Amino acid sequence: MRQVALTVNGMRHELELEPRELLVYVLRDRLKLTGTNVGCDTSSCGACTVLVDGESVKSCTVLGVQADGAEITTIEGLAANGSLHPVQQAFHDHHALQCGYCTPGMVMAAVSLIEHGEATSEAAIREGLEGNLCRCTGYHNIVAAVQDAAGAMGRAR
Amino acid sequence: MIPARFDYDVAESAAHAIELLGAGGGDTKLLAGGHSLIPALKLRIARPAKLVDIGRLSDLAYVRDGGTHVAIGALSRHAAVASNPLLAEHCPIVSYTAGQIGDPQVRHRGTLGGTLSHGDPASDLPAVMLALGAELVVQGKGGERVIPATELFTGVFETALAPDEMLVEARVPKLAASTGWAYVKANRRAQDWATVGVAALVHRDDGAVAGASIGLVNMGGTPLRARATEDALAGGSSAAEAAALVTDGTQPPSDQAGSSEYRAHLAQVITRRALEQALGN
Ligand SMILES: Cc1cc2nc3c(=O)[nH]c(=O)nc-3n(C[C@H](O)[C@H](O)[C@H](O)COP(=O)(O)OP(=O)(O)OC[C@H]3O[C@@H](n4cnc5c(N)ncnc54)[C@H](O)[C@@H]3O)c2cc1C
Ligand code: FES
Ligand code: FES
Numbered sequence: 001m002r003q004v005a006l007t008v009n010g011m012r013h014e015l016e017l018e019p020r021e022l023l024v025y026v027l028r029d030r031l032k033l034t035g036t037n038v039g040c041d042t043s044s045c046g047a048c049t050v051l052v053d054g055e056s057v058k059s060c061t062v063l064g065v066q067a068d069g070a071e072i073t074t075i076e077g078l079a080a081n082g083s084l085h086p087v088q089q090a091f092h093d094h095h096a097l098q099c100g101y102c103t104p105g106m107v108m109a110a111v112s113l114i115e116h117g118e119a120t121s122e123a124a125i126r127e128g129l130e131g132n133l134c135r136c137t138g139y140h141n142i143v144a145a146v147q148d149a150a151g152a153m154g155r156a157r
Numbered sequence: 158m159i160p161a162r163f164d165y166d167v168a169e170s171a172a173h174a175i176e177l178l179g180a181g182g183g184d185t186k187l188l189a190g191g192h193s194l195i196p197a198l199k200l201r202i203a204r205p206a207k208l209v210d211i212g213r214l215s216d217l218a219y220v221r222d223g224g225t226h227v228a229i230g231a232l233s234r235h236a237a238v239a240s241n242p243l244l245a246e247h248c249p250i251v252s253y254t255a256g257q258i259g260d261p262q263v264r265h266r267g268t269l270g271g272t273l274s275h276g277d278p279a280s281d282l283p284a285v286m287l288a289l290g291a292e293l294v295v296q297g298k299g300g301e302r303v304i305p306a307t308e309l310f311t312g313v314f315e316t317a318l319a320p321d322e323m324l325v326e327a328r329v330p331k332l333a334a335s336t337g338w339a340y341v342k343a344n345r346r347a348q349d350w351a352t353v354g355v356a357a358l359v360h361r362d363d364g365a366v367a368g369a370s371i372g373l374v375n376m377g378g379t380p381l382r383a384r385a386t387e388d389a390l391a392g393g394s395s396a397a398e399a400a401a402l403v404t405d406g407t408q409p410p411s412d413q414a415g416s417s418e419y420r421a422h423l424a425q426v427i428t429r430r431a432l433e434q435a436l437g438n
Contacts, residue, residue: 002165019165019208020198041158043196044348046262055236055265061195062266065165066188066212113261130347131260 004068008033009077017064024048024059026067027074035075035104039133046132049105049112050074056112058131075104078111086156087111090149091142098136106132110146119150160198164207168214171296171325177209179298179321187211187323189232189271192263217270217325220244226292226328227251231270236261238269247331250338250356254285257340260348270324276314276379278410279350283310284372284380285340286327288356294326301325310379335361339434341427342374345414351375352414353423355383355403357431359390366390366436369399376407376424383407386428396436400429 001016008031015030027033027050036059039047043061050059051073078085084092087110097103106129113119113128125146126139134142168174168187178185184206188194191212197203211217217232220241227247229238238244239256258264258272258281272280273293286293286306293304295318309317318324332338337359342351354374360367369390371383385405389398409420 018162020160020162022159022195022199025159041199043192043263046260049262052265056262057265058262061192063165063188063191063195066191066210109262112265118261127347128261131262 002065002068004065006064006067006070006072008072009074015064019063019065021064022060023050023052023062023064023067023072026064027059027072033074033076037101037104039101039105044133045102045105046109046129047102047105049108049132051108051112054112054115056109056131073108073111075107078107085111086152087114087146087149090145090152094141094145094148096137096141096145102132102134102136106134106142110142110149114146114150114153119146122147125150158199160195161201161204163198163205165210166207167210171211171214171217171323174209174211174214174323175296175298175321177207178323181207181209183320185209187274189268189274190234190266192259192267193271193275193277211270211323212268222247223328226330229269229327229329231268231273231324231326233269235259235264235267235269235272239264244329248289248329250285250289250332250340250358251282251329254281254340254356257281257342263348269327273309273327274316274318274324276310276312276316277350278310278313278377278379279375280380281340281342281351281354281374284354284374285356286329286372287380287382288358288370288372289329290370291330292328293324294328295322296325297322303328307382313378332358333360337361337435337437339431341431341434343423343427349414353409353420353427355424355428355431357428357435359432359435366393369432369435371403371428371431373403373407373424376404376409376420378408381407383428390432396432397429400425400432403428 037047039045048060186205188208217230219230244252291306342354356372358370373381385402411417
């Protein structure tokens with residue numbers, strides 16, 4: 001067992017973890033933050049994407065102990081003061097989801113992409129979301145939503 | 158999928174990591190970005206007794222001007238290598254190729270040292286290092302030694318590193334303005350490993366081709382140099398003629414992504430494309 005401190009969505013948690021516990025299960029099972037989904041469990045689908053120190057990562061492929069001391073943001077941490085994050089709002093406006101299973105990971109990957117200044121064109125967004133699979137939408141509305149959100153977040157700066 | 162139990166320690170320095178590796182007697186493994194190792198732990202293909210986490214050694218995450226070469230610290234993440242201006246200026250084949258690995262999430266975690274130490278013949282950067290004639294700096298109990306890329310890759314998931322050694326730096330040569338380059342990766346789906354990949358460097362003298370250096374991904378148990386193609390180009394053959402020789406000495410594997418015959422064909426096609434691209438820039 002190892003003592004680990006994680007700051008998740010601004011809240012500090014001190015946990016005793018087995019080294020083999022994956023970050024996604026620390027978030028879901030220990031902290032009850034079940035917004036982060038497990039899709040493939042084999043690093044392929046991106047449903048488990050969260051931000052670790054501001055960068056998108058697949059939390060099924062990170063050990064909880066590796067995140068010791070890190071700031072983590074999950075889908076639950078995006079909305080502030082009762083209003084949706086611009087990426088969430090754009091997914092809503094563009095109907096960028098059907099079953100919604102991929103959505104938390106898709107939104108987190110998009111937030112990272114936009115904040116790194118990499119959502120510069122439709123092609124760049126399609127490339128930048130290559131680590132996230134959606135089995136429903138055909139991606140069209142997702143890409144439109146991310147393009148819209150990138151514009152909105154750029155204007156807000 | 159949950160890995161089998163293992164112990165875990167955080168290395169405070171490269172020397173500390175090497176000490177912990179030595180104390181583990183072969184059953185201890187380094188953990189860098191974890192993006193090859195953690196999937197293997199989850200499938201229980203790898204069952205080390207202990208992991209030594211080197212992922213926090215931020216003093217080994219650097220890209221520095223070394224005079225005639227650029228030095229890249231082993232803990233540099235693929236994303237940092239991909240966006241590095243020094244590499245973009247002096248050795249753009251490295252930064253470009255790092256940006257072709259996996260997807261953004263993978264590039265945020267995976268490290269240069271990890272991809273070079275893992276010995277996966279399907280990985281992109283090992284073949285680039287081979288084509289460049291890069292040098293790898295390795296640290297062990299007795300100090301540092303330098304391994305040429307031509308001697309690093311010894312088999313599928315095997316390298317010339319001793320069990321208690323750690324790769325600390327890669328040195329890539331600064332390319333002359335007259336050197337054209339290309340990395341062409343063929344895969345079936347966006348985030349897949351290369352079915353086949355070709356790293357090409359073409360050296361020109363007064364506009365004429367003076368020599369070439371070509372590294373192949375996934376055309377055998379290790380990354381390979383395409384010597385017959387290189388010799389043909391140096392001897393004045395066209396890109397198409399030289400590319401037809403690329404399968405010489407290769408043993409392309411058969412798997413879900415393609416049969417051995419398909420890979421042999423694909424290698425010829427993308428080698429021609431890589432050479433044309435390299436000659437054009
Ligand atoms: C979904 C997915 C897609 C991917 N796609 C690609 C791709 O298209 N192309 C590609 O090339 N790769 C791909 N990868 C692999 C990725 O590039 C890995 O990051 C890389 O192969 C290993 O780097 P790491 O830092 O994660 O190493 P780890 O997984 O931490 O370690 C890998 C091995 O190297 C050893 N090791 C690590 N660092 C050192 C060191 N400094 N010295 C000595 N030994 C060391 C470890 O002990 C372990 O045995 C992909 C991975 C995933 C999960
Ligand atoms: S569940 Fe992590 S990538 Fe699919
Ligand atoms: S909305 Fe169903 S998987 Fe994307």
